[in-house]
Amino acid sequence: MTVPAPASDAREPLRPLLVRIWRDYLSRHKPAFFASMLLAAVSAGLTAVLLKFLEPAIDLLFGREEGPVTVWGSLTIPANMVLIAVPLFIVVVAVIRSLSIVGQAALVNRLGHGVVGDIQKQLFSGMIRADLSRLRSQHSGTFVSSVLFDANLVREAFTGGVVNYTQNALMLLAVIIAMGFIDLPLTLIVLLGVPVVNWIIRRFGKRSRKAAHGAMVETEALSSALMENLDGVRLIKIENHEAAEEARVAAVIDRRQRHVIKGADSRAFAGPASDIVAYGIVAAVMAYAGWRAGQGAMTVGAFASFIAMLLLAGQALRQVTNLATVLSEGLTAARRLFAALDIEPEIREADDAVRLTPGPVTVALDHVCFAYHAGEEGAAPTLADVSLHVAPGETVALVGPSGGGKSTILSLLPRFYDVTEGRVTLNGRDVRELSLADLRDHIALVTQEPFLFDDTVAANIAYGRKGATADQIIQAARAAAAHDFIAALPDGYATRVGEAGARLSGGQRQRIAIARAFLKDAPILLLDEATSALDTESEALVQSALERLMAGRATLMIAHRLSTVRNADRIYVIEAGRVVEEGSHEQLVVQGGLYARLARQQSLDGEPAPLPEETGA
Numbered sequence: 024m025t026v027p028a029p030a031s032d033a034r035e036p037l038r039p040l041l042v043r044i045w046r047d048y049l050s051r052h053k054p055a056f057f058a059s060m061l062l063a064a065v066s067a068g069l070t071a072v073l074l075k076f077l078e079p080a081i082d083l084l085f086g087r088e089e090g091p092v093t094v095w096g097s098l099t100i101p102a103n104m105v106l107i108a109v110p111l112f113i114v115v116v117a118v119i120r121s122l123s124i125v126g127q128a129a130l131v132n133r134l135g136h137g138v139v140g141d142i143q144k145q146l147f148s149g150m151i152r153a154d155l156s157r158l159r160s161q162h163s164g165t166f167v168s169s170v171l172f173d174a175n176l177v178r179e180a181f182t183g184g185v186v187n188y189t190q191n192a193l194m195l196l197a198v199i200i201a202m203g204f205i206d207l208p209l210t211l212i213v214l215l216g217v218p219v220v221n222w223i224i225r226r227f228g229k230r231s232r233k234a235a236h237g238a239m240v241e242t243e244a245l246s247s248a249l250m251e252n253l254d255g256v257r258l259i260k261i262e263n264h265e266a267a268e269e270a271r272v273a274a275v276i277d278r279r280q281r282h283v284i285k286g287a288d289s290r291a292f293a294g295p296a297s298d299i300v301a302y303g304i305v306a307a308v309m310a311y312a313g314w315r316a317g318q319g320a321m322t323v324g325a326f327a328s329f330i331a332m333l334l335l336a337g338q339a340l341r342q343v344t345n346l347a348t349v350l351s352e353g354l355t356a357a358r359r360l361f362a363a364l365d366i367e368p369e370i371r372e373a374d375d376a377v378r379l380t381p382g383p384v385t386v387a388l389d390h391v392c393f394a395y396h397a398g399e400e401g402a403a404p405t406l407a408d409v410s411l412h413v414a415p416g417e418t419v420a421l422v423g424p425s426g427g428g429k430s431t432i433l434s435l436l437p438r439f440y441d442v443t444e445g446r447v448t449l450n451g452r453d454v455r456e457l458s459l460a461d462l463r464d465h466i467a468l469v470t471q472e473p474f475l476f477d478d479t480v481a482a483n484i485a486y487g488r489k490g491a492t493a494d495q496i497i498q499a500a501r502a503a504a505a506h507d508f509i510a511a512l513p514d515g516y517a518t519r520v521g522e523a524g525a526r527l528s529g530g531q532r533q534r535i536a537i538a539r540a541f542l543k544d545a546p547i548l549l550l551d552e553a554t555s556a557l558d559t560e561s562e563a564l565v566q567s568a569l570e571r572l573m574a575g576r577a578t579l580m581i582a583h584r585l586s587t588v589r590n591a592d593r594i595y596v597i598e599a600g601r602v603v604e605e606g607s608h609e610q611l612v613v614q615g616g617l618y619a620r621l622a623r624q625q626s627l628d629g630e631p632a633p634l635p636e637e638t639g640a
């Protein structure tokens with residue numbers, strides 16, 4: 024006889040999924056897995072033995088014989104021992120059965136949590152190593168909900184599903200075999216119910232898969248909404264949008280709940296639905312067995328044992344039906360997780376990647392074209408034919424209107440994105456030929472909003488170099504004009520900075536980021552509006568720290584305030600993804616083009632920028 028299998032989606036075959044779960048996760052825990060299966064088989068077998076024993080037990084106890092009796096052709100019990108032997112046998116078997124169940128549960132719990140832990144670790148590593156373009160195209164809530172929620176569904180499927188499902192299926196099988204020994208025709212009647220139960224499982228399985236999918240999508244939406252609200256709490260408060268946000272999140276919660284309730288309903292309804300079938304069978308068996316007993320073809324013990332087995336078979340069937348829906352949900356989650364895990368990053372290291380020789384580095388962009396969504400139809404290029412170079416010790420500035428492509432140029436250097444045409448080179452070597460870690464070791468990046476971890480000041484600075492000593496950290500902080508304010512903090516370098524550095528001012532955060540860059544001591548320095556968010560005093564401190572940092576390195580900087588780029592060795596004016604002008608501040612002012620216009624505008628805003636006339640042009 025075949026135990027009803029959990030329903031599978033016809034379009035997505037179940038077998039490869041199960042093979043993968045076995046290959047990637049369960050096979051690593053083979054001893055525990057097989058031990059739990061063995062214990063499941065033992066407990067299932069002993070359950071059948073216990074129930075089968077009811078037959079001789081009842082017949083012995085009610086129809087006491089004078090001489091020794093033989094049970095199942097092998098167990099001989101003296102007549103005066105029946106009253107002790109029968110209960111003792113039951114107790115011993117029950118204890119062994121319970122121990123196997125407990126042992127199995129302990130193994131299954133470890134197995135399930137071990138597997139979910141493995142999946143969570145893989146998901147995180149997939150996320151942190153994913154291409155920036157993929158991370159930017161999905162909301163961070165998606166990743167959070169898949170690591171926490173979807174992975175847990177898979178665990179439930181393993182513990183509640185795979186193993187307990189097997190235990191109950193084995194129990195069902197064992198009980199049905201034992202029933203066959205009591206009365207074969209009666210057992211065949213029972214088996215007529217199997218196709219009906221199979222149909223019930225498929226029906227509810229389909230529903231619960233659909234509900235599980237909906238719940239996963241809405242859980243993603245919920246985590247995204249929660250994260251967005253926490254990130255944007257200032258905006259929400261200043262715009263008095265609390266009520267609107269409450270309504271938005273409540274709507275997501277309601278939608279999610281509808282799916283969750285549907286899933287729970289399928290689980291809750293599947294069991295009773297199969298109960299109806301089970302009790303229908305019990306009724307039919309009663310009628311038939313009563314008739315057989317009337318004819319003297321069945322003893323009271325056999326009848327009682329058969330009914331007890333039937334009830335247990337009904338219970339096991341109910342469990343199997345229930346677990347089939349849990350299994351469907353887990354498999355739906357597993358499909359989604361595997362699909363996410365299977366996305367290979369496009370930005371990969373070449374097999375024969377090389378390392379740069381230590382020393383100064385010249386950076387060049389050589390006829391570079393780039394589009395964010397290169398594969399998509401009608402995707403407009405963000406950069407077109409951009410060429411520029413920065414020699415060691417040089418400071419090169421990128422200026423130009425907002426959205427022109429300046430930050431995009433910086434992102435191409437550490438290969439956050441790859442060019443669609445042309446090449447980016449370090450010392451003449453295409454960045455795609457270099458080891459990724461080595462490439463990124465050569466670059467320090469300081470942005471307008473530097474990111475700090477919720478850790479100590481020292482740890483945040485040391486993020487720039489693994490294994491930095493306390494002295495090196497302090498030296499870097501001094502160079503970044505950060506030491507004095509750090510020393511004045513309640514716990515000095517051991518002060519925790521709060522979420523994203525919330526306990527520090529913008530200028531302080533900026534100087535910690537600069538200290539980090541000092542510590543990294545990379546030959547290439549990228550500055551993306553590193554001073555634009557600061558007040559004049561902080562800016563002066565940060566500016567002088569930055570000047571010390573830039574010395575001897577190839578620096579590529581973006582600045583909106585032209586005062587900060589006046590001393591650059593070369594300035595590239597970027598407009599609509601192209602280099603439209605190139606030269607020193609003086610040369611560009613004389614040219615009288617876009618740069619000169621920007622300079623004139625900024626001098627109107629109080630920025631000291633000489634007009635073309637002032638330079639004698």
Ligand SMILES: Nc1ncnc2c1ncn2[C@@H]1O[C@H](COP(=O)(O)OP(=O)(O)OP(=O)(O)O)[C@@H](O)[C@H]1O
Nearest residue numbers: 159395396405423424425426427428429430431432
């Ligand atoms: N992750 C992204 N996905 C798609 N398009 C993007 C992405 N980042 C930037 N863009 C687009 O690329 C163009 C160039 O953006 P970029 O940030 O490089 O300009 P920018 O010159 O640095 O602007 P700003 O001075 O305002 O910072 C813009 O049109 C922008 O909309």
